[in-house]
Amino acid sequence: MIRLVLADDEHLIRSGLRRILEAAPDLGVVAEAADGDEAVAAVRRHRPDVILLDVRMPRLDGLAAAARITAEPDPPKVVMLTTYDLDEYVHRALRVGAVGFLMKDTPPTELAAAVRVVHDGQAMLAPAVTRRLLDEFAERTDSAQARRRLTVVTDRELEVMKAVGRGLSNAEIGRELGMRETTVKAHVSRALAKLGLTNRVQAALLVRDARLG
Structure with a gap:
């Protein structure tokens, strides 16, 4: 329930x-x-x-x-x-x-x-x-600052974050990047933890602030 x-x-x-x-x-x-x-x-x-x-x-x-x-x-x-x-x-x-x-x-x-x-x-x-x-409506921060924040993630995690920024689901990201859905979920979880974020919407906002989405 x-x-x-x-x-x-x-x-x-x-x-x-x-x-x-x-x-x-x-x-x-x-x-x-x-x-x-x-x-x-x-x-x-x-x-x-x-x-x-x-x-x-x-x-x-x-x-x-x-x-x-x-x-x-x-x-x-x-x-x-x-x-x-x-x-x-x-x-x-x-x-x-x-x-x-x-x-x-x-x-x-x-x-x-x-x-x-x-x-x-x-x-x-x-x-x-x-x-x-x-x-x-997303409040824009300095794009260089946002990109610096994203340097803590791996290249693969960044690819996944970019897809999250476009509003794709885990299944859609998996099809696009040739990954299992469980692998995508793991990449998302690790990236959120590294970035100090609590959910995918915050990740999408950060990607947009970095002008990557």
């Missing part, structure tokens, strides 16, 4: 999301939160696998809550919820460790599938959405 926390200041939205998600036999909502403070407290109390976190909430907004949650020991996967196609705050949430974002009107089957993808350790953004989000 994948254990979830839902955080949104609108009760009707939380109720609707809960009803959709709990219709799946492998998903269960263990807590709800109406603001960022409650979301952080719920994570500490229930230790969920995934939290769906509204970007805009009272008291403590979703962005600040995401930063606190991802700083927790063994944090849940953080997915931002938004009513906007490209929310100006989403890229900042990705940088503090969120793994992506969902539109609040995402179809029920896609919502459940996205939660499973995130739980399995993948970025939940579709490749086209990932590229658009990174291109439109």
Whole structure:
């Protein structure tokens, strides 16, 4: 069972999301939160696998809550919820460790599938959405500095990171580079550890900052 926390200041939205998600036999909502403070407290109390976190909430907004949650020991996967196609705050949430974002009107089957993808350790953004989000809103750092950070990875790991930056899945990277999917996963894990990153979205942002993606 994948254990979830839902955080949104609108009760009707939380109720609707809960009803959709709990219709799946492998998903269960263990807590709800109406603001960022409650979301952080719920994570500490229930230790969920995934939290769906509204970007805009009272008291403590979703962005600040995401930063606190991802700083927790063994944090849940953080997915931002938004009513906007490209929310100006989403890229900042990705940088503090969120793994992506969902539109609040995402179809029920896609919502459940996205939660499973995130739980399995993948970025939940579709490749086209990932590229658009990174291109439109990713805050650019100095490209030379980003490239220096990437010097700690091997040439093969860098190839894999470039493919991650293009939004490819492990299976797609394996086909492109002639590797087993398990080998790709190992390269990704080692590269993330060397770079001090927590997920593939942060790796994609770094590759884009380095102008390599």
